[in-house]
Amino acid sequence: MKPLKLILQAFGPFAGREVIDFTLLPAGSLFLISGPTGAGKTSILDGITCALYGDTSGGERSAREMRSHHADPAMLTEVEFEFALGTERYRVQRTPEQERPAQRATRSGDSMVKVPAKAALFRFDAAADGDGWVPMSSKSTEVTQDVTRLLGFEAEQFRQVVLLPQGQFRKLLAAGSGEREKILETLFGTIAYKRVQDALKAEAAALSKRAERARMERQILLEQAGVDSAEALAAQREALDEALRALEEDEKRAREADLQARSVLQAARALDARFVEREAAVTAMQSLDARQADADRQRSRLGIARKALQVLPADRSQSDARQQVQGAREAVATLSLQAGKLAEALRAAAQALAHENADAQVLAREAAQCEVLRLEGLAEKVEHLARAEAGLQSVQKLRAEADAALAAAMKDAEALGTRRLELAQRIEALQPQAAGVEALGLRLKQAEQHERARINLAQQQRKRDGFHSAEVTQQRVLDQATAARDSARQAFEALDATWRQAQGAILAHHLHEGAPCPVCGSAEHPEPARFDGELPTEAALKAAREAVSRAEKAHDGARTAFDTASRQTAIAQAEVDALQSALNASAGDDGAVPDSVATLREQLQVATAAQTELAPARSQLATLEAAQLKAAAMLDETRAAVSKAASEEQGARQVVEERRAAVPEPLREPAALGAALEQARARRQTLERALSQAQTAHGKAVSEDAALRARQEELEKALTSATRREADAADGFTTALAATGFADESAYREALLEPAAIDTLAAELSRFDEDYAAARERRKLAEAAIEGQQRPDLVALDAMASAQRERLDVVLGELGQRKAELDKIMLSQKKLAEIARETGSIEAEYRVAGHLAAIANGENGRNLTFQRYVLAALLDDVLRAASLRLRAMSRGRYLLQRRDEVADARRAAGLDLEVMDDYTGRARPVSTLSGGEGFMASLALALGLSDVVQAYAGGVQLDTLFIDEGFGSLDPESLDMAMKALIDLQQRGRMVGVISHVDEMKQQIDVAIDVEQGVRGSRVRIRA
Secondary structure, eight states, X not given: OEEEXXXXXXXXXXXXXXXXXXXXXXXXXXXXXXXXXXXXXXXXXXXXXXXXXXXXXXXXXXXXXXXXXXXXXXXXXXXXXXXXXXXXXXXXXXXXSEEEEXXXXXXXXOSEEEEXXXXXXXXXXXXXXXXXXXXXXXXXXXXXXHHHHHHSOOHHXXXXXXXXXXXXXXXXXXXXXXXXXXXXXXXXXXXXXXXXXXXXXXXXXXXXXXXXXXXXXXXXXXXXXXXXXXXXXXXXXXXXXXXXXXXXXXXXXXXXXXXXXXXXXXXXXXXXXXXXXXXXXXXXXXXXXXXXXXXXXXXXHHHHHHHXXXXXXXXXXXXXXXXXXXXXXXXXXXXXXXXXXXHHHHHHHHHHHHHHTSHHHHXXXXXXXXXXXXXXXXXXXXXXXXXXXXXXXXXXXXXXXXXXXHHHHHXXXXXXXXXXXXXXXXXXXXXXXHHTHHHHHHHHHHHHHHHHHHHHHHHHHHHHHHHHHHHHHHHHHHHHHHHHHHHHHHHHHXXXXXXXXXXXXXXXXXXXXXXXXXXXXXXXXXXXXXXXXXXXXXXXXXXXXXXXXXXXXXXXXXXXXXXXXXXXXXXXXXXXXXXXXXXXXXXXXXXXXXXXXXHHHHHHHHHHHXXXXXXXXXXXXXXXXXXXHHHHHHHHHHHHHHHHHHHHHHHHHHHHHHHHHTSOGGGOSHHHHHHHHHHHHHHHHHHHHHHHHXXXXXXXXXXXXXXXXXXXXXXXXXXXXXHHHHHHHHHHHHHHHHHHTXXXXXXXXXXXXXXXXXXXXXXXXXXXXXXXXXXXHHHHHHHHHTTXXXXXXXXXXXXXXXXXXXXXXXXXXXXXXXXXXXXXXXXXXHHHHHHHHHHHHHHHHHHHHHHHHHHHBTTTTTOOBHHXXXXXXXXXXXXXXXXXXXXXXXXXXXXXXXXXXXXXXXXXXXXXXXXXXXXXXXXXEGGGSOHHHHHHHHHHHHHHHHHHXXXXXXXXXXXXXXXXXXXXXXXXXXXXXXXXXXXHHXXXXXXXXXXXXXXXXHHHOOOEEEEEOOTTOOEEEEEO
């Protein structure tokens, strides 16, 4: 993270709006934040922390407590911080919760109103519209989360790694393993190792749960089966198999009895059905006999209806004649009504024609014609006005184009200025990089020399290790030769002693009672020597003596080889010591190891690239400056064009106003004039059409009146003819009634049926006759079918069959129950076998996964998890880098190192720190360091952490370090060493900001941000 700009408004001691532009400082500078006590030096760091996290640098005050008491009550407290991460730029704005004067009266009568906290985060995108700042989040919590994600720090970690607050610089140094683990995890991005660790733990837990679940399933299965073991379950299955065989025999016998009972019942039901059929046939015959009288009445009715059907043609002729007379009378009445309406229409048409021929209508038609002629005369004037307005629009368009050209020219000039500023800033950033080419070349040569010395040392160390390995081998050979020699000597001495003892026994064997002993001369032999084993031979004794000689020669050879190997090892060690001394000498007076050759080559390549880029950039800057002059000239030309276009627009506007005065305002538009002319023509046409329509309507009414009178005469003649036909039809109907025997018309009407009804009645009587014959035949057949038979007792037979079915159902039910029990037992046995296989597989997997999970999660005797093991290795690199600076600042006394032993098995371990005191040769806790020593150790740790994080190219960029006080606790020599460390960090491209009252630092650091204290608040001034 590299700060670019900080804006503080009504914040802390700053009453107004203070802008701190860090880009005005030299790139990668070491600068001092100076000012009297209470002026607001720490408030600058508070502002940065407040903007990023909504907190202060020390974490002891909230953001809303940073409201300036010097500020105008109406001015809001605001913080804005712009920073860079690599090539990306971000801007964060915060307004803490505060109160301001109310702009209008409130219901409660309070004079102040609360302003809620606000925050916003932006990212700069040059391709975006507007000023290029694209919103990312606009809520306080979201802004804090996004900042934490971008920087890789939470507020507390930020205060321990990037910003060392006043009085709290020892936090990272004194943090426990757990807290330090969180910081290092964020810095080095080792969450993947934590995921592996958690995944192993989860896998082991899952396997354990699976095993427990399998055990519970096995137990539940056994409990459900009512047994204690799988063997008992197998015994149950054997008993069920035997019971099933017996039940299957019972089922076979029950099925045979059931089949016989059902056959008897089925035959009885068939016989009973024949008796039921005889009863149904008798019942059907009785029903038809009851309907016989009604059938006879229907036959008589059918005969009368057929006679009435003979009179029906005469009846229909009389009805048709009556309808014709009625129609003629209605037509005459309707035409009389139409004659009255037509007379009224004729009178109305005459009146309308008289109205159109009146003087008023004649004058109206003439006025309409005059209006049309007047409007046609205005058409030319409106056309001239339209051309003038078109000319005005053309001039206005030219004016707008000139305005747009002016805006574009101003935008181009502004863009050139922005590009020039960016290029100047780029040149300013490249200059310090390009200036370090020679120094980096010298450092690269030194590093290459150091690398060659290191390679020679490594080769000599390998050679020394080879000689040492040979020495160890020869030592082992010598030890084996010594043991072989001693063993051969012991074997020879034992064999020689045995041989000597055997010689006495041989002499004693030849002694006789009374004969003198050849050794002592005595004639008595009370205890002659004896030897119970095998007597050694001279050859065996000689072979043992030769074996001793060979073993001694081999021992002497091994001793000579061992002495040679020892001398070679000593010579090689001396060469290693000499090369090591030369390597240490090449490291420099301060003992610092030069950077790696690859790193220096990369830095030299970057510096060379910066030097190469610098000259074209300067040339491009000159080109941009020339372009700016050209853009300024173009801007003047476009302004003149705008002035000219404005003058032409004024002249065209005057012509339009003159021509508008010659045309009535409502008719100035061609469309309006056309509409008015169209309306006048339509009015004229309407009046002329009304006259024509009145004339046409009067002529039509006269013609229709004549036609109606002729139609009336025709209808009266038709009515007379219809009346005569009606009388003839009545005479014919009376004659037909008399011929068929009907007394009068009512008797005929009562007997009359429709032909379809007559057909239906005849069909019903025919079906009755057929049904009667069929019923008589059915009764005859049914009586023949039961002749000589007795009706069976179905109730008794059905009860017998039901009893047999119930007996079969009982057997089948018991058989099904036993089979279900057997299926259940077989399923349980199958599941138990599957559980046994799964348990074996789980146990095999758990032996591996459980062991790995235990080790990865700290159950390894050192309470060290997998991630903490990785972090411990990274922390060792950090401590080595920090110790180089701490040793220099403490004049060779202190080194930082990681404590390996576990002090408390209940706490997280592996990342605790201790300091090695070279004066005592013993390590002790970092908490025992004095204030000045603690500050040096904390500073060294922060610088070492910055170096290693950058070297590992992690997700966190440590481009900047702020230190608030602490230098006053150092003696002059330690202060000088600390200054060298800071200068070294600054020379590597890091920005370092220091708050201090120490005069020596003020004299050595000439770049500063001065905070000037005043009665009405403090002000900021940059001194670069």
